[in-house]
Amino acid sequence: MNATAPNLYPSGPPPQPLLPSWRPLTHRKSRKAAARKRSAATRALRMPLAKRAFDILFSATVLLVLLPLFLLVALLIKLESKGPVLYYSYRVGTGYRKFRFWKFRSMRQDADQLLASVKNLNQYQAAAADAAPEPGVCACHAGQQGPCQNQLIDKNGHPICEKHYAQAKKAREQATFIKIANDPRITRIGLFIRNTSIDELPQLFNVLRGDMSLVGNRPLPLYEAEKLTTDQFATRFLAPAGITGLWQVSKRGKGGDMSAEERKALDVEYATNYSFRKDIQILLRTFPALLQKENV
Template identity: 60%
Template sequence: MENQSSTVALIAADELLIQAAGKLNIPGCTILQFENGIDLSNNWSKKKLNIVAILSRSEIIGPNGISLKHALQARKFADVPFFIISDHVNDHLKAIALKEGIADIFHKQQLQYNLQKRLPFIISNWHHIKTNNAVSGQSAYKIPLEKRIFDVVFSSLALLLLSPVLLITALAVRLESKGPVFYYSLRVGTGYKIFKFFKFRSMYVNADARLKDLKHLNQYGAAAETEKVDTAGFRCDDCKQMGTSCQASLYADKHSWCEKQYALTRKASAGAAFIKIKDDPRITRVGKILRNTSMDELPQLVNVLIGDMSIVGNRPLPLYEAEKLTTDKYAQRFIAPAGITGLWQVEKRGKSAEMSEEERLMLDNTYAENHSLLNDFRLIFRTIPALFQKENV
């Protein structure tokens, strides 16, 4: 049965979004909730909904953010204003989202005011807005011509010369365990661009589904656990030693907190941005050899050839890692090429001390600030001996 009334779609709505949408005053519009993009897509096609706007409760680079907008475009659904309600918004992320066709981004704290003010106007004027919108601010990074030429030549020659090795490796992967020879995951690269990241499969099938059961083994998460503190009212260590009250206290009802300790608690509760598990039980025997020699990375030469990545750059991150790195401090690492090898790999590989999350982010930012073709050549020459170190990065 066709539904001709105008519909505003809510994706993954929480109580805050439901309440805000319920107060909207858009004549002739109904509000419908959908669990995710698949639910929306199926109902949109089956019921022929007349959707005039989409409100998605998601991080900008989350599965219901920019990637959902692209998926709906690929399926040829009507181009309607797509709004994201996010916990993390900054100028860099906003510029990327607007460039990718997002109508607007609202922070949850100003949600009610912004929806009432902006939503009806954008819906009414969407055709004019989308045809005349010009995004200002920081432009997306573009790989320099000389670096792109080097990437194409290098990846083409490498794929040609390594073709026998690629065939033997593919056969070994297939003989040890059932499943596809190649594996891809969605990764976030330059400018928060999401793409398919190719590798030889080094884990058993459905390894990602087991990740939540192994997070207690995360090496990057160990440091965060030690920072957890009691939040039922406290002073920071410095103030305790001085025997004074905190100079920058936060208050709620009958409790007070030290702002310094509150920041540490928030950081600890957010969890580690990177995930690395020593002696990961999900890895196959062939996969362990591939990882220790970095041969599982060889299919990424295809990513380089088609322009998703470069030979040298910051490592593209899984969505669950990248969505935690949206502050201005950490977003800098995404204003640089995404690469197969980079500064943090050659700096820490093979060393006895484990690399902290902060150290890795610092090295990523350092590369973003100083990358050049000459420095890339230096990192490539440093990568070759690093490949023979025992440490698996």
């Protein structure tokens, strides 16, 4: 007798379990990077109440007291060169947030367009070039003859010295910041207000608005901030952006001796350990530092 097999699925076969939707590795990495930035922004917004209250009280008082100085500086700037009295550029501050960063204009009106023509004067770029090894020379032997004992293969399939490769990579990454000695774009009144840090005073408006704090890590131009997205240095963006900070008072007047790595390390140190008490100490050290000849 032929028996008909029972229909175990009267409504059709059961749905198949959904397989995980695997995305490309690069996409997952970009999502992780974005998550880190959001986490950094969330943590950075928790500014101590005492710090914010002090910022508002101090900046409002100083702006009111220095109003006559503001008018005098504005007049001198207008008499020397054409263009607006105030200058702003977009900077990246706390939690990678972008904002307008205000200063008294100390350069020619076309200074941004002339930046490419003076980049060869960048002190950090020059230091990186000096540190770069001579192409084709085995760094393991320091100029002596002999085959390299620690070889890698580059993307073209050619053997290269491992130590040479590491030195060249470090040299390329060295010039994160831009500092130009005797910048020809600076006006005469601009040089004076830079050396006395008067050009920084309009940033008190940024402090009053909450874009910045009196003490913190300097907000960076976009082209510099985009180079500091690694876990090692992104920590600096957890701290408030500030007018003055730890590295400014650590080696004020010795800017030519401070490497980009030292600046980044001091920024990370401040972000890790900042407090209202330490902010007051930095502020007290800032006023004597303003008397130093070299502007940093």
